Amino acid sequence: MSNVFFxxxxxxxxxxxxxxxxxxxxxxxxxxxxxxxxxxxxxxxxTCRVCTIKINGKEAAACTQTISENMIIESxxxxxxxxxxxxxxxLFVEGNHYCASCEKSGDCELQGLAYQMGMTHxxxxxQFTPYELDYTGVHLLLERxxxxxxxxxxxxxxxxxxxxxxxxxxxxxxTLVQMNHKYESELSDHKRKEVVDLCPVGxxxxxxxxxxxxxxxxxxxxxxxxxxx
Amino acid sequence: xxxxxxxxxxxAGCFGCxxxxxDMDLELLDLIDLIQFDRSPLTDIxxxxxxxxxxxxxxxxCNDHNLHVLRxxxxxxxxxxxxxxxxxxxxxxxxRNDIPLSECLNEAYLGVPTAIKNSxxxxxxxxxxxxxxxxxxxxxxxxxxYFLTGCPPSGEVIALALKSLLRxxxxxxxxxxxxx
Numbered sequence: 514m515s516n517v518f519f520x521x522x523x524x525x526x527x528x529x530x531x532x533x534x535x536x537x538x539x540x541x542x543x544x545x546x547x548x549x550x551x552x553x554x555x556x557x558x559x560t561c562r563v564c565t566i567k568i569n570g571k572e573a574a575a576c577t578q579t580i581s582e583n584m585i586i587e588s589x590x591x592x593x594x595x596x597x598x599x600x601x602x603x604l605f606v607e608g609n610h611y612c613a614s615c616e617k618s619g620d621c622e623l624q625g626l627a628y629q630m631g632m633t634h635x636x637x638x639x640q641f642t643p644y645e646l647d648y649t650g651v652h653l654l655l656e657r658x659x660x661x662x663x664x665x666x667x668x669x670x671x672x673x674x675x676x677x678x679x680x681x682x683x684x685x686x687x688t689l690v691q692m693n694h695k696y697e698s699e700l701s702d703h704k705r706k707e708v709v710d711l712c713p714v715g716x717x718x719x720x721x722x723x724x725x726x727x728x729x730x731x732x733x734x735x736x737x738x739x740x741x742x
Numbered sequence: 743x744x745x746x747x748x749x750x751x752x753x754a755g756c757f758g759c760x761x762x763x764x765d766m767d768l769e770l771l772d773l774i775d776l777i778q779f780d781r782s783p784l785t786d787i788x789x790x791x792x793x794x795x796x797x798x799x800x801x802x803x804c805n806d807h808n809l810h811v812l813r814x815x816x817x818x819x820x821x822x823x824x825x826x827x828x829x830x831x832x833x834x835x836x837x838r839n840d841i842p843l844s845e846c847l848n849e850a851y852l853g854v855p856t857a858i859k860n861s862x863x864x865x866x867x868x869x870x871x872x873x874x875x876x877x878x879x880x881x882x883x884x885x886x887x888y889f890l891t892g893c894p895p896s897g898e899v900i901a902l903a904l905k906s907l908l909r910x911x912x913x914x915x916x917x918x919x920x921x922x
Binding site (some may be wrong): 605609611612613614615618619624627628632633634635639640641642644645655721728734735 | 830834836838841886893919
């Protein structure tokens with residue numbers, strides 16, 4: 514596949530045509546924060562907007578755009594970094610994220626991202642919107658206070674019979690994740706683990722399982738000193 | 743060089759952040775050469791006698807007395823720091839924020855298993871602080887200059903933060919930012 518040439522923060526770069534901007538930047542060693550995106554997801558979910566950058570002077574989510582010839586990208590500028598941080602702050606105030614009492618704390622991708630960005634507080638008012646928990650599942654607990662509506666569980670997860678177990682209900686700020694209880698009750702062990710790991714926050718967790726690893730041994734306990742955003 | 747004056751208070755918190763002060767162990771002895779505690783649960787001084795250089799607030803604001811104390815701190819402190827998750831985002835006390843206040847009070851005082859039927863009341867007296875509609879993060883009510891995350895922030899983080907602030911600007915390594 515032929516390469517296309519583009520500019521990022523004044524530097525000339527190249528990447529194979531038809532790759533997304535986020536992949537093109539990562540191929541060139543640029544750090545772009547991502548949350549709902551992970552390698553290989555086609556088409557991308559494009560829901561969290563954390564990878565927002567400027568393309569030809571306009572803000573766009575880097576995972577939703579395809580790299581093209583002579584594209585001019587602003588990615589690691591103070592303005593863009595602040596914008597990306599603001600988006601993460603908005604995710605924190607929209608849900609009810611009590612990290613101190615969350616079973617996913619230390620392994621939560623939203624939390625890890627906020628650590629990377631050096632987020633100490635949100636500049637936006639906390640909403641404290643009430644959300645209902647779904648504790649009627651046999652194996653899984655749906656903790657909607659922590660859901661960031663990334664659509665990983667609804668779009669990327671199927672059970673062993675290729676059936677979708679999770680879906681969205683409602684629109685806009687009323688959007689809620691729902692769980693098909695019949696399919697959930699039939700989930701195999703490895704599928705349960707798959708969906709719990711797929712959820713970037715602590716919205717889908719094992720029922721009857723609490724904290725299983727001490728602080729200091731979890732995924733993002735020592736992340737901040739490895740990657741600097 | 744004269745010692746900098748430091749005041750601390752716990753609002754709607756659990757005193758865990760103050761426990762972290764004690765958890766500094768020998769660091770506290772280093773720090774005490776640089777700072778002097780003014781109004782604080784650690785000194786049991788309950789009102790401001792002087793203007794203070796640094797104020798540390800633990801806990802969010804859940805009643806009108808908390809609000810009065812927070813404003814008093816802002817008025818008397820040159821630099822004000824939110825210490826810990828409760829001060830920063832309300833923390834565990836803020837879990838009541840999506841429940842109507844009347845429902846919370848009914849559950850806590852009337853619906854509780856130890857309540858005696860027809861003789862238990864919701865406490866109300868002019869001397870008692872009035873509970874606010876919800877628990878507020880401190881920076882939504884007054885200007886906060888710095889934020890120390892953690893539940894609680896470790897003694898190491900508090901010591902590093904105070905020492906860096908005494909040198910000019912509060913900076914802590916990014917890897918020490920933790921929310922639990």
